[in-house]
Amino acid sequence: MSDLVIDVRGLTKRFGGRTVVDDVNLQVARGSICGFLGPNGSGKTTTLRMICGLLIPDAGEGEVLGLDLRKRRGAIKGRVGYMTQKFGLFSDLTIAENLEFFARVHGLDRRRERVAEALEGLGLATRSDQLAGKLSGGWKQRLALAAAVLHEPEILLLDEPTAGVDPQARREFWDQIHELAQGGMTVLVSTHYMDEAERCHEIAYIAYGRMLARGTIGEVIAGSGLQALLGEGPGADRLATRIEGRPGVAMAAPFGTAIHVCGPDLSALRAAVAEFDGVTWREARPSLEDVFIHLMRGAEDNSVVVA
């Protein structure tokens, strides 16, 4: 495990008595794409900010690129690229001027060429004189990514980069992320989209500031211990409210005309749905979403107990 570019242990951050990030451990190997998932307000952004030196943790320690998280924030900032959740480029500067600014503050050589290359790569070479603020959401996001990787960082942190972006642009964005990772860049990306999570090498699930699951998608699903049944047939989708809450059923949710039921034990599940014999039931793999909702409910229960 020599090539961990992110290795943080026990990260904790409190804002005004509220613990936003609680004892989070995270190890990411070079060149991998790690998806960072969790409900709103779960501490994803705060964790990312601590990793890139924008926040100092209240407790915990770690190294980013082998540099101490607390003492070498300046050096870390130079080798990490960070794309903020909200569009954070200068809307009253042109596309080219924005890129030039970031090239300058990172003290890059061959500025002109780098900016030109980035514009070419973006497909914005002809529109380089347009004001960044006038771009549409998808283009803004691509420009922000270009600015974040201009200095060829070793780690790229993306905070919900595809929120509000159309599917086509999202697809292209992810292709680009994979390309960057193949080039050796390590990517930590927070997202709410399950399809995006599935495009990551591994995922980390955080809720209420705590890391609840960690690993590849297969590992996370297996680790949850959930089993699932898929029911198809007339009126299957309308059964959800009747099945939900029965013993052995963790949750039941309609999916189109079908119904998806899951719980920790397969035989208990079968027993719970036995009376609805008009529907054909077959075993299915629980989805990532099932797992996350299940984990979140578990965490909720815990936090209630703690409170």
Add this chain to the structure above:
Amino acid sequence: MVFKEVRQMLRDPGTIGMMLMMPIVQLTIFGFAINNDPRQLPMALEINDTSQFARSIDAALRNTTYFRVTHVVSAPGEGERLLKDGKVQFLVTVPVDFGRDLVRGERPQLLVTADATDPASTGNALGAIQQAVDGALTHDLIGPLAARAQGTPPVDLVIHRSYNPEGITSHNTVPGLLAIVLSMTMVMLTALSVTREVEQGTMENLLATPLRPFEVMVGKIVPYLVIGIVQMVVILSAALVVFHVPFEGTVALALFSTLLFMITSLALGFMLSTVATSQLQAMQMSFFYMLPSILLSGFAFPFRGMPVWAQWLAEVLPTTHYIRLVRGIMLKGWTLADAAGQLGVLAVMLAVLGTVAVRRYQDTVA
């Protein structure tokens, strides 16, 4: 709608505080601090005569509320030095053999030199000198000398209005205006520029770069310095060409002082921006700074007309010192040695403001 506005207003206690403070500060300044008929003006006496008349004049001048005799000088040139430094506003010189000449009816001269850079504050005071001298002498010219009190005044009161002999107000206000315009733009522009980054969400990106606080501050300040220089050129050209304000000192010293003042104001603006949480607040803070700068610095109203507390308050404002500098250099022909004191004060202010600003500027988010 009204409820929504009120709620939003209450959410921002800084703004409320400033809105409530504003009338109080205004009342205090206008009500208590400003006085267009300044009293207790510092005066130097140079008495080269030992007659009773000289003593009476001395006593009479000390008796009027217009003056406060702060220096009694004997060496020639010492009084002029005090005037130039702005330590006194008037110098009254009683010449040698004043008493003898008076008795002989030779109408001796009594020389009054006034620092007339601010004509408003000297007008009434000069009248008071005349009165005091007349009063003193009527008292003394009795018996055989009573005749001297009749007809033409027994003493030839020579009034010399230094630095602004014609008493032209614009000679005083135009250089002062330079100070006001510069502090207004410099402080406000920088104060807004950092809060704007925060409001538009570009700050987070800026902080994620390896830029150091000092570099951010210098980067924010330099462009405005250029604006300040343009403003200075415009105002100084107008002062010289349109208003014919004299320019007694050296251009280099004026430039140096102005640069120092601009950088100090910019650092102040930067510091305000690290305190303000929104552009609105930054705006209000700069306004809050401008108010005393205009009213107390000696720009709009005579500095010496203010009570001591207001004078001390004004001493803390960079504008006050810069106004003294620019007036001293333009009207009184200050050299580097004359200006050193005020320049030193500005340099100390810059050091303090710069340090506080860099310290307060955080390289982490919220």
